[in-house]
Amino acid sequence: MTRLAANLSMLFTDAPFLDRFDRAAAAGFEAVEFLFPYAHSIDEVKARLDRNGLSLTLINAFAGDWAGGERGFAARPSKTAEFAASLNQAIDYATGLGCPRIHVMSGITADEPDASACEAAWMGNMRLAADRTANAGLEVSIEPLNTRDMPGYFLAHQDAALDLIGKLDRRNVRLQFDVYHAQIMDGDIIRRIERLKGAYGHVQIAGVPDRHEPDTGELNYAAIFEAFDRVGFDGFLGCEYNPRGRTEDGLGWAAPFLTQKGA
Ligand SMILES: O=C(O)C(=O)[C@H](O)CO
């Protein structure tokens, strides 16, 4: 069964962040995800989830100065203190908001002088993340990002991320399988959904190449939704795209999977 989560960092962005929860629920979503809730208190965010009966599927740990180009700390040898602080904060929010999963970003490492030091930093930081989140009953996700949108990011390919997860040897770290990034970098999406079954705990979707609604472009999302069903994926597909216009006007493709309000 296809279950959708609205990504509130990308959808309904004509409204202030807290009002996007109301808009998502009114549009028929039962779940949401977002990158960074940290400008708001846990209580403020929880009140919006509760009053709309929404569940929360994913948050990101704080990733640094986003506007300045930072994309997380895990693989950056000089940022271990920032990493630990962002992890503790994210665990507090995830626990307080009933969110099962934290996306921990690895960082831009293209300019780091020593690639092996980046991998060593990633291993050490991610073991810390895995162990602290496991104690809190949470999962960590890592996500390869395409090099066109995110040049220099530490993780770009699905198989490389899987190799690292293998070396990490922690059961609560899994892939965040973003179909948009995976198609741009690796392709072979249907076979990959089958082959990686169990290795991803969260999925995100968007049209390729423009990152708009998943109803145009080079991917056949009807077949992709069927493939996730066929392999028994029972998590959420996060709608992480830039709407072509007003979010509600572009939700025709999602209508079969949204709650019909007033029905
Ligand atoms: O960009 C994405 O696809 C994400 O999911 C990240 O959380 C932000 O880079």
Ligand SMILES: [Mg+2]
């Ligand atoms: Mg994503």
